[in-house]
Amino acid sequence: MLRPTKAEINELPPFEGLPLSSITLVDNEAALKLARKALVKADCLGFDTESKPTFRPGERSDGPHLIQLATANRAFLFPASYPAGVELVLEILQSPLVKKVGFGLSGDRTLFRKKYRANLSHLVDLSVTLKTAAKLKQPIGAQASVAMLLGQRLSKKGQTSNWGAPVLKEYQLQYAANDAYAAYCVNQVMEQRAAQVQQGN
Template identity: 40%
Template sequence: MPRRLPPTKEQSALLPPFPTLAPARIHVPATAEEFAAARAALRGVRVLGFDTESRPLFTAGAHDAGPDLVQLATPHDAWLLQLRQPDALQLAREVLADARIAKVGFGLDNDLRSLPARLGTDPAGLQDLDRVFARHGFGRNTGVRAAVALVLGQQLSKSKKTSTSNWSMRTLTPGQVRYAAADAHAPAVLWQALPAWEAAQPPLPPARAPRPPRAA
């Protein structure tokens, strides 16, 4: 299959905006009651949008302790778990280790490497949506911005300044909260729309038969 190109940032900017969550639908649990509510909501679904954020490392060779924030979302709500809090770390560990819950996102190879040490357990049920688009000829690193443009015909704005901000802060800024929630919310919305989008794509080429072994 010839290589297909996703929309550029400039092309995506011409699309209507992706409808982000209202502030009341973004949960940053801090109390025992809020963690109990988050646990009940998250353990009761079978698919969650997923992403992580880490404070930037500006020194070569600096130790990467893994993500500071885990984001989980349904199409209607998002939860931001600040892993410096023991209750948040425990909840993230429970949800990410539960193979019954699919965690869908983009570019998850680094998370698969860094999360076991951070969580103390191996994540299960992670599904990298970049692989869906690779099957349809878009390469291996489509990313959430281009995927939203391709599948939903919408623009997902992403701030470079916010993406490289300090995610280990005790209190996240409103901009960080919006950014982090969108990065998990968008995959959750995309997951629902992907079957119809895939059905409309050109047929996949047949798998190549393995070459017979050479004679000795």
């Protein structure tokens, strides 16, 4: 596999992410109940976080401000301002029974250790996994991975928006959900290809 150029990625069709109807913002008890039911029985979840960007020299982020977990057909977004939701997230992220997949996760490990004193378990960094599989020199980010394995273009336009805002806009919800969902989809394709190789042997 070859890493696609930015020009090649721009020529691809948009990533077919989740619609708003499949995205749940977990900021109340009813949403929390729905999230728990869907997430605790999962064996693999797409995982990502968003933090409010910093612009001043020396300014430190107190993120993550939003934590995303995605299944095969739903995404759940947990604002850090909702303690009950964060409690569920920490339970899942520290569980050795649930595989969590994402991109560039070393920073997330550090964030959770500093902010919540939590040691994340059974975390798979697809940037590193795909780098090894493709025999490349550098880790591969989400956008390039989606292009390589799904043949689609993952938009990063919402990356630097205000994730600490009390009310998130629809485009932020979709951006955040689909970052985690993209990781889930990439992992599924990688597992399918690995299984095909094993069957071929």
